[in-house]
Amino acid sequence: MKRIFVMLVVLMIIYIGSYLWFRSGHMERWDHDGRDYIIFPQPALYYLYRPLTYLDARLTGMSFHIGPHRS
Numbered sequence: 001m002k003r004i005f006v007m008l009v010v011l012m013i014i015y016i017g018s019y020l021w022f023r024s025g026h027m028e029r030w031d032h033d034g035r036d037y038i039i040f041p042q043p044a045l046y047y048l049y050r051p052l053t054y055l056d057a058r059l060t061g062m063s064f065h066i067g068p069h070r071s
Contacts, residue, residue, distance in 0.1 A: 019052045037063045 026039050038053070040046040046053075046066050056062050 016052065019049050022049065023056070035063055037065045039068060040064065040066045042066075 022045070023038055026041075027036055028039050029036050038056075040049075043066050046064070053062075053064050057064070
């Protein structure tokens, strides 16, 4: 049982760490409204990290967008 718990904790750390790494490399300020956005290049990544984006939006006010902004 302890082994399963440790594995789940390790997987959660990897999941959160990969999101933070992705977030740091895909932040963009949109000139239209002056807000920062995390740009997801593919919908699959958006849905993979969706649970963390809810938390991120609550804590930091960050916004999210799939694909580049269009003017």
